[in-house]
Amino acid sequence: MQTNLAPFIKDTPEGKEADAILRKCTHCGMCTATCPTYQLLNDELDGPRGRIYLIKQVLEGNTPSRKTQLHLDRCLTCRACETTCPTGVRYGRLVDIGRRVVEERVARGPLESAWRGALGAAIPNATLFSGLLKLGRIARPLLPSALQRKVPPAPAPAGARPDVTHPRRMLMLEGCAQPAISPATNAAAARVLDRLGIALVSAPAAGCCGGVKFHLNDQDAALSQMRANIDAWWPHVGQGAEAIAITASGCGVTVKDYAHHLAHDPAYAAKAKRISELAKDIVEVVFAEVDQLKRFRHPPSAIRPGQRVAFHSPCSLQHGLKLQGRVEKFLTDMGYELTPVPDAHLCCGSAGTYSILQPALSRQLQANKIAALESGKPSAILTANVGCQSHLQSATGLPVRHWIEAIDDLLSPPR
Numbered sequence: 463m464q465t466n467l468a469p470f471i472k473d474t475p476e477g478k479e480a481d482a483i484l485r486k487c488t489h490c491g492m493c494t495a496t497c498p499t500y501q502l503l504n505d506e507l508d509g510p511r512g513r514i515y516l517i518k519q520v521l522e523g524n525t526p527s528r529k530t531q532l533h534l535d536r537c538l539t540c541r542a543c544e545t546t547c548p549t550g551v552r553y554g555r556l557v558d559i560g561r562r563v564v565e566e567r568v569a570r571g572p573l574e575s576a577w578r579g580a581l582g583a584a585i586p587n588a589t590l591f592s593g594l595l596k597l598g599r600i601a602r603p604l605l606p607s608a609l610q611r612k613v614p615p616a617p618a619p620a621g622a623r624p625d626v627t628h629p630r631r632m633l634m635l636e637g638c639a640q641p642a643i644s645p646a647t648n649a650a651a652a653r654v655l656d657r658l659g660i661a662l663v664s665a666p667a668a669g670c671c672g673g674v675k676f677h678l679n680d681q682d683a684a685l686s687q688m689r690a691n692i693d694a695w696w697p698h699v700g701q702g703a704e705a706i707a708i709t710a711s712g713c714g715v716t717v718k719d720y721a722h723h724l725a726h727d728p729a730y731a732a733k734a735k736r737i738s739e740l741a742k743d744i745v746e747v748v749f750a751e752v753d754q755l756k757r758f759r760h761p762p763s764a765i766r767p768g769q770r771v772a773f774h775s776p777c778s779l780q781h782g783l784k785l786q787g788r789v790e791k792f793l794t795d796m797g798y799e800l801t802p803v804p805d806a807h808l809c810c811g812s813a814g815t816y817s818i819l820q821p822a823l824s825r826q827l828q829a830n831k832i833a834a835l836e837s838g839k840p841s842a843i844l845t846a847n848v849g850c851q852s853h854l855q856s857a858t859g860l861p862v863r864h865w866i867e868a869i870d871d872l873l874s875p876p877r
């Protein structure tokens with residue numbers, strides 16, 4: 463595609479990156495077939511090719527409108543279009559740039575701005591989020607039904623974490639919302655890695671990965687959170703932490719992008735590159751250790767009732783981290799039977815704050831995903847990202863858990 467970017471952005475790092483991405487797009491339209499919002503709305507401007515065209519126009523100097531912003535807001539940033547694109551167009555990077563430019567030029571209404579600001583303040587703050595969730599649970603009977611569904615039930619007990627005794631150490635990203643919604647996830651990861659002789663340590667000063675604010679277009683605040691995490695983790699890196707283990711694939715995508723986001727910050731570029739190299743989704747940590755872990759099963763070859771499960775692969779795992787099929791293979795190797803899930807490449811509609819900001823589209827995607835996941839009659843749904851977990855749990859009677867908890871079950875004596 464030919465481009466002629468406007469002077470305001472042409473020679474900036476963002477402009478050069480956007481230009482290179484735009485020039486790769488041949489406008490073939492293959493991506494539209496796998497775009498969830500195009501499938502629901504059947505509007506070219508609600509598909510990747512149309513959004514790419516809108517962003518191109520804005521970067522070439524055309525004035526964006528509220529309608530431009532709406533089409534970009536409706537994008538889930540699921541990146542299914544990237545997986546389909548035959549020429550390797552990095553749509554996710556382009557839409558980040560396009561959204562930031564549009565945000566600067568199109569004012570949102572005061573209510574919408576306040577709502578987005580409140581989400582950006584509450585979710586990344588673990589203490590505030592946990593307090594609000596507790597209040598929400600108490601007030602649930604008084605809330606409208608749409609809001610009731612958004613308040614997850616009290617979580618299952620996390621269980622004890624092992625003492626940090628092994629010389630092999632990895633950092634753990636504790637996350638912001640996850641400890642309140644699903645504290646069992648990181649505790650299960652710590653127990654599984656303990657069996658591999660790896661201790662998980664936390665850096666108390668580390669917080670939200672920055673993903674929430676970044677995708678609400680508060681990109682400067684997101685960069686500050688990224689720098690703060692690097693500062694919190696850096697002493698542990700110096701002391702030999704082998705990796706940063708991450709159990710929320712959405713956060714994993716963000717931390718792996720620190721190198722990109724801070725590439726032009728002279729004080730942080732080198733450190734960010736190292737942190738991104740160290741960031742690993744938990745499946746990347748355990749995948750090669752399947753034979754060793756099998757030895758800890760109780761009893762070693764038993765298949766317990768309840769092991770026929772459906773796996774929901776988050777977009778951040780399959781399209782963002784490109785780890786498609788990895789968890790599925792690991793679960794199968796460990797003894798679980800996976801039920802078939804049609805259209806597994808499609809988003810469940812969670813997508814960070816999307817389920818709150820675009821509720822109608824999100825609900826349709828959620829209903830489609832639940833139908834697909836339940837179609838094989840599983841006894842539980844497993845996933846790899848706390849946002850998807852909570853979103854799916856609000857629409858099904860089946861238990862929805864992180865897959866590492868199911869592995870921890872296999873390795874624990876029957877209760």
Ligand code: SF4
Binds near residue numbers: 488490543
């Ligand atoms: S993003 Fe890729 S698949 Fe979509 S229109 Fe452009 S080249 Fe084709």
Ligand code: SF4
Binds near residue numbers: 496513
């Ligand atoms: S990121 Fe997802 S929703 Fe957005 S254009 Fe691509 S496929 Fe469609």
